[in-house]
Amino acid sequence: MPEVRSVLAAVPTGLLVAGAAVAGPGPIADPAVGWDRLWEEMLIDITVIGLVFAAVAAWFMWRYRRRDRAEGDPPRLSATAAVGWAVIPAFVFMADDFYLAAKGWELWKVYRTVPEGALEVRLDSAMWSWNYTYPNGAVTVNELRVPAGRPVLLRMTSRDVVHSHFIPDFRVKEDSMPGRITYLWFYPKEPGEHVVTCAEYCGLLHSRMAGKVIVMAPDAFEAWYRAAGQKAAAEAASGGEEV
Amino acid sequence: MGATLRSWLFTTDHKRVGILYLIGSLAAFAIAGVMAMLMRIELTNIGPDITDNPQDYNVWLYFHGAAMILGFQIPALTGFLANYCVPLMIGARDVAFPRLNALSVWLFWAGIVLALATFVIPDPPDVMWTGYPPYATMTWGNTAFYSFTVLLLGFSSILGGVNFLTTVAYMRAPGMGWNQLNVFVWSIVVAFIIQLIFVPVLGTAVTMLLFDKYLGTTFFQPANGGDVLIYQNLFWFYSHPAVYVILLPFLGITYEIVATFARNRVFNYKMVVYGGFGGVLLLAGEVWVHHLYTAGVPDWLRVGQMVTTLLISVPVGLLMIGLVGTLYRGSIEYRTPMLYALGVLFFFLIGGLTGIPNAIASLDLHLQDTYFIPGHFHYVMAVAGTFAIFGAVYYLFPKMTGRMYRERTGKLGFWLTFIGMNLVFMPMMIAGIEGMPRRYYDYAQFPQVEGMQQLMTVGAFVILAGALVTLWNWLHGALRGEPAPANPWGSRSLEWTAAPSPPPPGNFPVPPRLEPGWSPYAYGERA
Amino acid sequence: MAQQGAELDRELGGRLAAAAHEGEGHAAGEHAHEWETSPWPLTISVGILLALPLAFAFRFVYGQPLLAVIMLGLGTPLIVAGVVGWVREGLGAHELGLSPAAMPWFILAEALIFLTLFASYWVMRLGAPEWPPAGTVDLPRLVPLAMTAILVSSSFTIHAAEARLAEGRHGAFLRWLALTMVLGTVFVLLSAFEWRELIHEGFTPATNAYSTAFFSITGFHAAHVIVGLGAFVALLLPALRGRVSEPFVKSASMYWHFVDVVWLFVVSQVYFW
């Protein structure tokens, strides 16, 4: 069974950016915040590129509409110009690509490096519900209760087909599938409720495979957690008697 | 009448085979479009609208995706356009293997028939066009028809590939060098190389699916030593390159239209062909993991393919420069095909650039399988690709039918589809950023996107109106249009200068003879 | 622009008219004035539709074996008739001339089918906790060796046939071709025999990951051998009556060599690794 680890650590990092915000001691980097920031940057990037191309094309369309001449008279490109028109733009585009890749990589590490001290919950997905098992044995269905201010790690697998555990508000999603264990983590900060929904087609009730992340104040969570754990233990005990 | 019907059913002529492809693929488009309308109506409001059975929706969506990609776009581009244009453009009297060509079109039709069976069989397939196991091997739906549809269409495509690569290599008019080929011919060459390498992979993958479900093998059954990710990797190993099988020919024909109506040489031809097409060919097979960013494949694969995916923007960017550059110092006339071609330019820009956030693995962790993805690929494929195909049909209309369509009606159809497409697919992307997942029959968890969903439904009706206007224009033009001259656009390419409209059997009354230095884009040099 | 178009058109019209005059003499034969037709492609397609998807679905999806048999009964004759008719038409036609140039492309596609199967096999095998997995029986060692010897020699015999044909020795060509076909048939029979034994011992496609890979890969390969044999039949029958197309022979033999090479991978990967 694959362990939770960042394979990236093994990849030579010198190639791209170095000063990445790797989670460690100190403040925990929140992927959701990083996502919003990178999204904005990327949006500006592609908008500028799009506008440049569109503006040039629109200008040509206006400027060279058919008027006096019946045919175009394009300049003959010299060999240097022809090569230049291929190589220079290629390098400009590549520069942008590597910049975006570096940024993406930086955020990727945040997404895939689980901070110390995360609350680890096991998720079994099945058509069409989410089943969470806590370290103390507490079990919930379609309701992930977590304390505010502590990262949460989900180790996921599936009992039947592929599902995808998606929490839009925390900008995280990872498939759960039979025969493999995958993971994701997120960082709930304030008490509140967030939608969990299934993002991988899984048949009839795919669109109804929804649940909630309920972020609770730490002490409220603690109380609930202990009670739920005791209840689970009691059930296990009585279940044991029956057998 | 009987004789003419036979001469169509038994034809081996590339032009007629091409038109048979066109009819089949437009039928697929229309029916898959009707499915889209049903889906749109169903999604208008939260809760059931026209069906309370999610299964109906799933089957519509399965058919919509599979038929649009495998039944409409790929056959329209590599079947209809390749068949109609390539032999004419290279000055050949037919393709290398006319009978094989006929077999290929009828296998395609067999695939269409099988896909249409979806609507009459019990337990129709409901596996989406991606057919992921283990769902595809567990469902009650008829996964066999999914596999066989893919196999028939795939085999048809392989025959086409063998045929066209041989045709272009051996049947060019005497004196036509590789650097004198139309850009479109190049795009077909590259598209078919991609098909030949990757289609067999998909064919084998869906065969394994078939074996797993019905013959008990365990390729994708983890409980018995298999692995579900094998299928996903194989599927995308084909299906990403497949998007370039769509992209290259549709850009190729856009180049032809733009060069013709700008009466201009293609800007930096060698950069377009070797840099653009060649670069896409080189990168096409190394990026499939960008569809698996959330699927738990090893991290080094995900990050590595983020880089290769982003690099695709380099050759594609060169293609965009070539296209915009072809306008430079041209003499642009705005007729219907040209409007569609410029539409391709703008929509592809939006669609291609919205591929960038998906390509950035960390951003995709939120976007994957939300409406942002359909937003991206509808722009790049459903809108830009369809516009290229519509533009191409208008462009070749005089050649194919010997008659003219109506210009004003054509432009009306263009503007309706143009507006409608934006009304559907812009809100779709915004709904995706809000988190609305794909393939949802209902979206009670996302009340905030209901307004956008309604706008999309309105937009779909506008597209429908545009498509009907276009269809009417074609039918009317084909039956009643004014007779068309051999070269109504004043193009320099062989299909217009050396063949009458429509071309007779054997294409060229006189085998074309090329003067030294001949080019399909020799504008501005005669006068 | 309209003017320009009309001008070009007139020019073209003039040239076309002139050509038609001049063409009456020699170009008429070269350029058919009739639409060329052939009923066989459509026939084969309908046959394939009936005999593959429909028969399969009736048998395995809807549990209607009778209908499946009917579909097979309708489809197979159509395919056979189509192939026969096609070969008859094709032997005289120009199009076979390019087939050796096209065959490498087809082989490329075929090679990727096997690559896909092998890749899936490797993934399952290298990811497995133990190999061979539970349920595997001892695979025979001698039979595959014999099969290898047979198939490799058939590559030589078909090469000999090709060489004799080039020398114009028709009788020798026929004999070498027939020998190749015998070797191929023995190969398929051995394969079928081996399958029967294994299934008898309880090693079926559903047993485990190994059996899945084993039966799929050897099955795909055997299917290719059968297709190759089919091509040889299509060569042999007209050749018996003296009609041979050299490019066709060349393509068929190229295909046969390919099937042979793939077998070497099958043996080494599936039997002896």
Ligand code: HEA
């Ligand atoms: C014709 C079809 C087509 C084309 C051409 C593309 C082109 C691209 N696609 Fe798209 N894509 C699809 C069809 C297509 N796609 C489909 C059907 C799906 C979904 C399948 C499914 O799940 O059902 C999909 C899904 C998809 C995903 C998976 C998303 C997910 O499921 O999470 C990704 C991720 O990387 C992606 C990326 C890209 C990129 C980077 C390109 C690039 O090729 C785009 C390159 C173009 C440009 C970038 C614009 C022009 C260039 C310039 C102006 C130069 C300068 C630009 C820069 C330097 C950035 N696409």
Ligand code: HEA
């Ligand atoms: C080329 C491909 C293509 C095209 C053209 C379209 C066209 C359209 N698509 Fe499609 N779409 C896909 C490919 C395409 N799509 C794919 C691959 C998916 C993903 C499937 C999956 O998840 O597995 C998808 C998914 C998809 C969804 C997502 C559903 C979901 O995830 O739950 C939606 C929702 O609105 C949608 C809508 C539309 C609409 C409104 C159109 C409109 O543009 C359609 C307009 C067309 C018509 C209205 C046709 C009717 C016209 C006539 C009858 C007469 C005219 C005829 C002629 C001119 C010949 N599509």
Ligand code: CUA
């Ligand atoms: Cu579970 Cu979709």
Ligand SMILES: [Cu+2]
């Ligand atoms: Cu892709």
